[in-house]
Amino acid sequence: MIGKLYLIPTTLGETEPLEVMPLSVKKVVEEIDYYIVENEKSARRFIKKITPKKQQPSLHIMLLDKYAEELETSKYLDICQQGINVGLLSEAGVPAVADPGATIVKLAHQKNIKVVPLVGPSSILMAMMSSGMNGQNFAFNGYLPIDKGDRKRALKDLEKLSQDKNQSQIFIETPYRNEKMFADLKAALSPTTNLCIAADITLPSEYIKTMTVKDWKHQQPDLHKKPAIFIIQK
Template identity: 40%
Template sequence: MMPTLFLIPTVLAPETAFSVLSPQVRDVISRTDVFFAENLRTTRRFISELKTGRKIEDLTFFELHKDTPVADTRRQIAELKQSGRDAGVISEAGCPGIADPGAVAARLAHEAGMQVAPLSGPSSILLTLMGSGFNGQSFAFSGYLPIDRNERATAIRQLEKKALSGQTQVFMETPYRNNALLEDLVNVCQPTTLLCIGSQLTAPDEFVSTQRIAQWRNSRPDLHKKPTIFALGTF
């Protein structure tokens, strides 16, 4: 039987596994003993919190982050295929493969002839889009905007232009720079442009709100160190 690479979602917020993740996630983890992990420490903790009965010391973990050599992952995938063993990919948060190095493992698994099985789970990108009220038929995710403020202002203007043409534009920032990005958005965008902010998604203090830039200028939430997704769009 062909081995399978499972793309396993994890939580976006602490202590939400049993309320957010499907029983399928726990079932797959309970019968898988090889994992590609973006962060070994948090992945081990996540598996332990699911209380599957598996001993962490009996599992095999391979690091898979942005600096992991592709050759290492290719060799590990090839060995799994040859031995007929299933494996799982677990991201730092949310769904692996979406704005995440897990995409490398999925690509290499396809090349090796393994089955690839994505499991359903929380994605901050899609949750923000769902809650925004914006066009969900045509949208683009641009990841992180430039750090340089002049370059970022140019990027924001380009995203705003695309959003006003009808294609929703979704993007993000490193949590400790969220407030700086919001500052640039309210200063660069037109007052009537609509901005959605999705922050702390699935957590008890979850926040999703769509307002015009003029409104955000008068009431800016503190997003410092809070995982947040931004979207520009139209109603």
């Protein structure tokens, strides 16, 4: 029997795991000793938090970061041929969505290994759920350009696309650049465009608000170094 690849969600911050994900995640983590992760330290911390009795020395950690060689990662799932299950852990939220884990999932399909996604918090979907915008038609655009001029053009393009297709446009920013993004949003977008900002989702400091750009010009939320999702709809 071939082992499976389990896509294991993690918390979006310092939240108790079982407050935001089902018991099934805990059960799977208890059973798996082989993990593909972005950061070994945070992965071990999460595993210890959700299954305190699990012996850390028994864990086999395979790194999936910018230093991992393609030839090396292509062998990460070979252990499945021995009937051993492997867990893919995201750094935050669900694996393979705005996350490098997609390469491992693709590899699993190529090797005919069963992929099992587990339920857990996705900041993108949770922001969309709570935005009040079109949840029937939306697009995730990842990071926008860093250059101010390029970013302004990208925002205008997304605004037009939103209007033409009646489609909510979702994007993210590196937390320490959130405030610059907020300023650019207010400067570039039409006053009547709706903007949702969702920060620190699932944490005690969670902040989710949707208003027109015109109304946002009178607000200054604290977004500094906070993981945030931005959604616009014209």
